[in-house]
Amino acid sequence: MGRLQKILIPFLGLVLAFWFYSARENFKPEMLKGKRVIVTGASTGIGEQMAYHLARMGSHILITARTEAKLQKVVERCLELGAASARYVSGTMEDMAFAEHVVKEAEASLGGLDMLILNHVGTSYFGYFDGDVGHVRKLLEINFLSYVAMTVSALPMLKESEGSIVVVSSMAGKVGFPFTVPYSATKFALDGFFSSLRQEFSIQSVNVSITLCILGFIDTERAVRAAGALLAAEPAPRAECALEILKGAALRRRELYYRYGSTRLPLLLRDWAAELLDYLVRSRYRLDGAGGGPSPPAPPSLSRN
Structure with a gap:
């Protein structure tokens, strides 16, 4: 009976999840028309694509990243695509x-x-943990504490508009992945902070939604260049990923998994087959390409300009 329960409970969870999401309101682009939106890490990759989708939907957009020249081009393109307005602020989240x-x-x-x-991340390496505590501290400041600081500053406005907070995270914030120790630590921190904050919002009747986005391997130029040689998996398209994030945010979903099959389903193994999940995670890597030590510092897979 115990073994049968281990099989039936995850299956029941899948059925309920399918019913829950299929029964929810459908997304309509008009939901984001005229909305005032900040997108961080928006000069490249997923953030850039979110800016373009928002522009097509007629949103007011404020984007930020480090590189001013790239931000200028994104703003120009947003205006061409029909954004109600588009601005940028350049600087570092350190x-x-x-x-x-x-x-x-x-x-x-x-x-x-x-x-x-909240989509920005600091530069990190993709390789064995090198023991650099200072790097972990710096990455926590960019990937975690700046998220907290922006949330605190934005809350009065979001409470007034009954708006939304969207936190772009990763499977590495739900499951321990090799070669991403500092990065993974920051993503786990995001899960803890924003999941707890959501609970407090509920208790205090604060009508501000928090959508935590759990992403897999996405085909950003940086991710593919740095992790493509090690990961035995096909990356998902960043433009589609960006759109799914916006849909989840507009529908005020608690969590968004992309792609669902490669992110949400494996998490069902955590509670009843953790060692199997660890094995499946390791099996996605070409370990002969990992080498005997950490990759050179600051490869571009885990940074956004």
């Missing part, structure tokens, strides 16, 4: 003051905020 400045800029230029999309 500086908590800059994180807060972005939110103040949204208040000044947009008159408020409906959606805060």
Whole structure:
């Protein structure tokens, strides 16, 4: 009977999940028309694609990243695609003051905020953990503490608009993955903070949704260049990923898994077959390409400009 329960419970979970998501309201692009949105890490990759989707839907967009020249091009393209307005602020999220400045800029230029999309990440390596505690601390400041700082600054506006917080995370924030130790630590921190904050919002009747986005291997140029040689998996398209994130955010979903089959389903193994899940995770890597030590610091897989 015990073994049967281990099989039936995950299966029942799948059935319930399918019913729950299929029964929910359908996404319509009009849901984001005129919305005031901040997108961080928006000069390349998923953030850039989210900006373009929002532009097509007629949103007011404020984007940020480090590289001003890239941001200028993204803003120009957003305006061509039909954005209600598009602006940028360049700077580094290593500086908590800059994180807060972005939110103040949204208040000044947009008159408020409906959606805060936290998507930026700091530069890290893809390889065996090298023992550098300082690097872990710096990455926590960029990948975690700046998210907290922006959320705190944006909350008064989001409470007023009954808006949304969108946190772009990773399977590496749900399951321990090799070669991403510092990065994974920051993503686990995001899960803990925002899942707990969601609970407090519920208790306090704060009508601000939090959507945690659990992503797999996406075909951003940086990810493919750095991790493609080690991962025995095909990356998912970033434009489609970006659209799914926006759909989940507009529908105020608790969590968004992309792609569902390669992210949500494996997590059903965590509680009843953890060692099997660990084995399946390792089996996705071409370990003969990992070498005997850490990759060179700062390969581009885990950074967004």
